[in-house]
Amino acid sequence: MLTSITEILNLLKKYGKVEKIHKDTYVVEISPGKVRELCEILHWKLNGHFSVTVGSDERPVNGYFGVYHVFLLDKQKLSVIVHVKVNPVTLKIPSITPIIPGANWHEREAHDFFGIFFEEHPNLERLILPYDWPEGIHPLRKDVNVRELRYKLLKKETGLVVEKKAEEEYIVPIGPYHPALHEPEYFELYVEGEKIVDARYKGFHVHRGIEKVAEERLTINQVPFIAERICGICGYTHNVAYCQAVENAARIDVPLRAKYIRSILLEIERVHSHLLWFGVLFHLLGFDTGFMMTWLVREKIMDLAEILTGNRKNYGMNLVGGVRRDINEEKIKLSLETLDYVEYKLRKILDKMLKLKEITSRTKEIGLLSREEARKLSVVGPVARASGISTDVRRYHPYAAYSELEFKVPVYDAGDVYSRALVRYDEIFESISMLKQLLKNIPKGDLTAENVKVPEYRKGLGLTEAPRGENVHLVITGRENKVYRWRPRAPSYNNVPSTLVMLKGEKLADAPAIIASIDPCFSCTDHVVVIDVRTNVKQVLRLKEIARGK
Amino acid sequence: MCGLLCKLAAWARKKSPWIFHLPAGGLCNGCDIEIVAALTPRYDVERFGILLAPSPKHADILVVAGQVTKHTKERLLRVYQQVPEPKAVVAVGSCAISGNVFGTENYPLAGTVDQFIPVDVYVPGCPPKPEAIILGIVEAIKKLEGETRKS
């Protein structure tokens, strides 16, 4: 088996032109006919994992559409981007979904946005665009402009509101209500009595078209603001990933102090996000005391963020090339004290709660995801680590200040909801220990790199380990201080399809905890349509109702 | 003009307003999380009688976060119609108020909340702190009071 970096590079060279775009990141440009073969080697034989597929309209630059499949090889600490040029007339390339099922959504998205056909894709239906979207308009193509698009769509709207939409909209506002777990996305569960026999997911109602806005309107240094607002829980990680992608593309060296500050905030975000998740899990299991107690401790972490950045959420701390604000000794001292308190409190609370029979009996051996399935779907983050896959961007593709820290990557083999909780439990304390190391050792120095200049049409890959898993941003820089193409891929995008595997065969009452166990950014934990396969009766329930056994 | 029962209802509404929280779609979730945070022990709005209603039909105050998308437009209107009179609407966060950094012209977006339903209180911030959200709700209660007096 090939293992060393040179061997892999030689192999890649056999397939096409290899270009190093920045440290440990290579682009290999190959012809469409060889895509499958190479992707199969990268994902299955070399034990890498498929990370994201990015479509791109490069007709103004080179006359083609581009498709980039990104693979991360953890062992070799390498990222390989497989680039295929797509003929703008036929628009066809072979799909890789038949060999890597995890690529399913990625390819459908590229089909929606660019109209690229992936041959032999099992189900190339619309994923993100609404039902009533007119055929043949692909919003991320460069010849489509936001304003025109809006005008066209407005004209269409009068006659084109499809009946089906009204029906689906109808079911949404019903049902008891809980504030956090609430967004207009839902699952359809097919049940036989109490048993779930099949599950489907309908989502993307919160699609805001931010890629279009960023590419068309914002400058390179404005994009971090919109990047941070991709997610209200773990936004900063997107911000960092974007900045890193641009910095990598432009070969900008970020000062060490800035890297430390980024890592500090990233870990704060992880702790608050995991605590939030514990709260939600406890709540869904009907254990509201746990919910309230974890969120009470979480407030301390929110204070910490506020002390260091000025806002509880959406820190706005990054610039391409560094950070905006410094932290001083006084804040460091205060932060260390808070961390001690939080650690002490959490040990007390979580240790007890995770031993409670009410919790263990409803999470152990429930929502199983085997290692093989996890590999197939290319899941990331705590979900992968709970299924025995040791993957962590901080360890294998170090960024910010992580190469200077000591930390463990918790891995559990059971692949059930309980191990997902354990992974997060361990991670909270690892993060606290990392935070202490960072705060104590932060070096003196500048906050931003001098001379930040971004050249045209360079590619850069930015990787971070978000609380929910690996987060990938691919950036192609453009002219006039803009980005030409920016594709952020959040971890939940890879994780959500795995819930459908976890749900099959489980009891209906366990569905809420299973869906929540991947921490799907809240977006998807909400509405569930239950369909009895014997009677074909549809019933719309909130997760909480199921939790209560209605 | 108000009978005893009606007065009683008005008093109850003031002492214990029920709110319905609706994320309108084009949002990052940050505001929603802060609204939940307002329920947790540090802020604990329930001790003031502010309660989350399970359905818009039981609510007095509608709290909307996020910008309206094409997907959610009709849902917003329907929920608004279902809230019984007198009612007040609180728009939480920059997204709901102005579209924030997302703008209002992009293809999936329909517009800001006040282009579709009347908004009484705006709570700016991205996200606003839980304290600010609570203040917004208190302002909305005042509006409810005023309206009952008028009627």
Ligand code: SF4
């Ligand atoms: S106002 Fe800010 S925090 Fe609130 S939903 Fe919008 S982007 Fe998120």
